[in-house]
């Protein structure tokens with residue numbers, strides 16, 4: 001099912017931004033999440049496409065904080081590049097996944113996770129308004145602080161099983177594989193999708 005596209009809305013701190021050619025010279029390039037078909041498990045996805053999953057098996061199954069694991073992979077620095085944070089409409093498929101009414105807006109956060117200046121992961125998090133009540137209010141004010149540092153700081157958030165996404169990538173810099181899961185907290189759930197970029201597998205070479 002297609003996910004909503006997202007465009008770079010702020011200057012990138014990544015040295016080599018992902019995506020299509022710049023629409024305007026001097027502006028950061030626009031980019032879009034590819035259409036993604038979600039499978040209920042890593043094994044189910046592997047039946048459809050074995051090759052790229054082998055290189056990413058570690059990341060697709062990693063249970064703890066992804067940002068923490070990426071930080072450990074960096075030689076120098078790890079950055080969260082905030083692309084967009086706004087109340088906007090999730091895709092129909094995302095609304096269904098979260099059990100939201102079709103047209104209900106949610107707080108959507110889109111970021112690039114960059115290691116040593118290279119974009120490694122694109123992440124999109126859908127947070128229903130109900131989840132943002134009480135202590136969940138802090139989710140709207142993360143800024144460049146990784147979401148994982150909030151979710152894994154307490155035992156209040158429980159993650160559901162991972163789905164594995166196979167992406168219809170149209171360019172060599174686009175993600176081919178993704179994963180997503182719901183985190184269930186005191187006020188409700190959020191849906192976290194993480195798209196792995198080719199730069200991440202290259203970083204291990």
Ligand SMILES: C=C(O[C@@H]1C=C(C(=O)O)C=C[C@H]1O)C(=O)O
Pocket residue numbers: 064065066067068080109110111113121123124125145146147148149151192193194
């Ligand atoms: C859920 C985590 O948070 C990461 C950080 C994100 C952010 O800052 O928006 C989004 C998705 C995750 O990859 C994690 O570290 O596991």
